[in-house]
Amino acid sequence: MFGIDELGMDLGTSMLHIVVRGKGIVLSEPAYVAFERQTRDVVAVGEEAQRMYGRTPADLVVERPLREGRIRSFDLVSKMLRFFLRKVTGKRTAFRPRLLLALPCGMAPSERQTLVDILVDAGVRSVVPVDESVASALGAGLRVDQPYGRMNIDVGGGRTNVSVFSLGHQIVWDILDTAGDRFDDAIVDYLRKKHNLLIGARTAEQLKITIGSARMRGAKLEMEAYGRGLVSGLPRAVTVNSEEMIEALDEPLREMMSALHRIVERTPPELASDIFDEGITLSGGGAQLFGLPEVITDQLRIRTTLADEPALCVAHGLSALLDDPDRYEQVDLISGSRSELEREDR
Numbered sequence: 057m058f059g060i061d062e063l064g065m066d067l068g069t070s071m072l073h074i075v076v077r078g079k080g081i082v083l084s085e086p087a088y089v090a091f092e093r094q095t096r097d098v099v100a101v102g103e104e105a106q107r108m109y110g111r112t113p114a115d116l117v118v119e120r121p122l123r124e125g126r127i128r129s130f131d132l133v134s135k136m137l138r139f140f141l142r143k144v145t146g147k148r149t150a151f152r153p154r155l156l157l158a159l160p161c162g163m164a165p166s167e168r169q170t171l172v173d174i175l176v177d178a179g180v181r182s183v184v185p186v187d188e189s190v191a192s193a194l195g196a197g198l199r200v201d202q203p204y205g206r207m208n209i210d211v212g213g214g215r216t217n218v219s220v221f222s223l224g225h226q227i228v229w230d231i232l233d234t235a236g237d238r239f240d241d242a243i244v245d246y247l248r249k250k251h252n253l254l255i256g257a258r259t260a261e262q263l264k265i266t267i268g269s270a271r272m273r274g275a276k277l278e279m280e281a282y283g284r285g286l287v288s289g290l291p292r293a294v295t296v297n298s299e300e301m302i303e304a305l306d307e308p309l310r311e312m313m314s315a316l317h318r319i320v321e322r323t324p325p326e327l328a329s330d331i332f333d334e335g336i337t338l339s340g341g342g343a344q345l346f347g348l349p350e351v352i353t354d355q356l357r358i359r360t361t362l363a364d365e366p367a368l369c370v371a372h373g374l375s376a377l378l379d380d381p382d383r384y385e386q387v388d389l390i391s392g393s394r395s396e397l398e399r400e401d402r
Contacts, residue, residue, distance in 0.1 A: 061153040061181075063144065064374030065137075066191070067171075069122045069160075070213030070236065071341065072102075072136075073371035074144050077378040081371050083144055089132045090118045096131065101139040110256045122160075124214040124233065127167055134174045141178055152181040156377055158191045158370050161217045161231055186377070186389045188370050189217040189229060194384070195373030196339045196363035200224060201386050205327030206334065209316070209352070209360075210369070211235055211342030216312065218319050220327055224387040228323050234312040236342035239264050239305055246304035247281060251294045255283035264345065267298040270309055271347035298346075305345075313355045320356060335359035341367035 064075040067087075074083040085102035092099060093115050100108060100118075109118045121132040145153065155175060159168060172183040193200050193208040200206055200221035210217040216232040240260040247253045247260075255263075259281055267277040277298040285292045320328065336358050338349050343366045352360040363369050377384055 062156070062378050063153045063180075064156040064158070064371070064378050065140075066158045066188070066370040066374060067122070067137075068158075068188075068212060068341075068370070069124070069215070070120065071367070072140060073368065074140060075371050075375045075378065076144070077375075080375050081368065083140060084368075084371075085140065087120050087122060087136065088118055089121055089136050090116060091132065091135075093117050098132075098135045098139070101136055110258060122214065124237070126160075126214075127171075130170055130174070133171070134178070137174060138178045141175075141180070145179070152179055154182045154184070155180045156184050156186055156374050158186050158188050158374055160212075160215065161187045161189050161219075161229060184389070186374070187217075187226070188212070189219040189226065190387065190389055191370045191373030191377070192217070192339045193219065193221060193337070193369075193373065194376050194387075195369035195371065196337045196366075198337055201384065204334070205323070205330030207323075207331045207336045209336060209338050209340075209343070211338070211340040211345075211348070213237055213341060216340070216342070218316065220319075220323050220331065222327055222330075224384075226388065227327060228319060230315070230319050232312060232315045234308045234315065235340075236261075236264075238308045238311075239268070239342065239345065242308050243268075243301070243304050246300070247283070247294070247296070248286065250300070251281075251296075252286040253281065253283045253292065253294055254286055255281055259283060263296060263301065267296065268301045268305065269298045269346045270305060270351045271302065273298050273346065309348075309351065313352070316352065316356060320358075332358055335361055337361060337363055339363040339366045339369040 062077040066073040072087045073081055076082050086106040088105035090100040090105040090108050105118055121129050127133055175183050192210040198206045201224040203223050206221045208219050213236040216235045218230050219226045220228040243260040243263050247255050267279045278295050280293045281296045282293045338360055349360040349362050
C-alpha cells in the first residue's frame with residue numbers, strides 16, 4: 057500500500073501535523089494563515105501567522121482556513137498545504153510522496169476530492185484519505201480490528217468525533233459541535249457578562265489551558281485576563297479563578313454529556329457491554345481540559361481514561377498505518393458522509 061516516499065498529514069482545525077514513515081512526527085504547526093485583505097497574498101503561515109492573530113493592521117487578516125471541520129477557504133487551504141509540504145520535502149521537484157491524509161469525519165465527498173486535487177497539484181503522487189476518528193483510535197492504542205466494542209472520543213478544536221468500533225468498522229459514530237472552540241467561546245461570553253470585559257480568542261484559550269476546569273480542583277488557581285472594558289472602552293485586567301471556569305464551561309459540557317448519552321443509547325447492547333467493561337478512551341487536544349475524563353465517567357457511569365499524548369493521537373495513528381500497513385488491512389479507513397449520518401438519524 058505504501059512505498060518509500062510516504063507521508064501522513066493530520067489536517068486538524070487548529071493544528072497541522074506531518075509524519076514520515078519510520079521517523080514519526082516531523083512537523084507540528086498551528087493551522088493559521090496571514091494574508092493581505094485586498095490581494096489575498098499570503099504573508100505568513102503556521103506559528104508566525106498565529107503570533108500575528110489579533111494584532112494585525114486593517115490591511116492584513118489572520119484566519120484558520122478550517123473551522124468546525126469545514127473548509128472556509130479552499131484557496132487559503134491550498135496555499136497553507138503547499139507551504140507545509142515544501143517545508144518538509146524541500147524544493148526537490150522529483151520528490152513526489154504518497155500521502156495518508158487524516159480528514160474530519162463526515163466531510164462531504166466533494167470537499168474530500170477537492171483536498172485530494174489540491175495536494176496532487178501541490179506535488180503529492182497520490183492520496184489515501186483516513187477519518188480522523190480512525191487514526192485517533194489507532195494512535196490511542198485501541199485494537200479496533202478486534203470483535204469487541206471499543207469507544208473513542210476525540211475532542212478536537214472545531215468538533216468532537218465519537219466512534220464505536222468493532223471488527224475494523226465504525227459501528228456507531230457521530231460528530232459533536234461542542235469542542236475546544238466552543239469552550240473558548242463560552243469563556244469569552246462568561247467574562248463579557250460577568251466582568252464586562254471583552255477578551256480575544258487567544259486569551260480565552262490560555263485561560264482554558266491554564267486554569268480551565270470541568271470539575272473542582274484540589275486548589276483554586278488564578279490567572280490575570282487582559283482585555284477591553286465594555287463600560288470604559290479602555291484596556292484593563294481582571295483576576296479569574298478556576299472555579300469561575302467551571303461555571304463558564306458548564307453549558308457546553310452539559311451539551312456534550314447529553315450528546316454522549318444519546319450515542320451510548322444508540323450503541324448495540326453487546327458492544328455497549330464491551331465498552332462498559334473496557335471503558336472509553338479520550339483523545340484530542342480538547343480532551344486535556346482538567347477533569348473532563350472524570351466528568352464523563354460520572355455522567356455515563358463508564359470508566360473514561362485519557363490517552364497518552366492526546367493531542368498527537370491522530371498523528372501517531374497515521375505513523376502506525378505507515379509503519380505497519382499489513383496490520384490494519386481489515387480496518388475501514390473512511391466512514392460515511394455527514395449527509396448519510398443525518399439520514400440514519402431520521
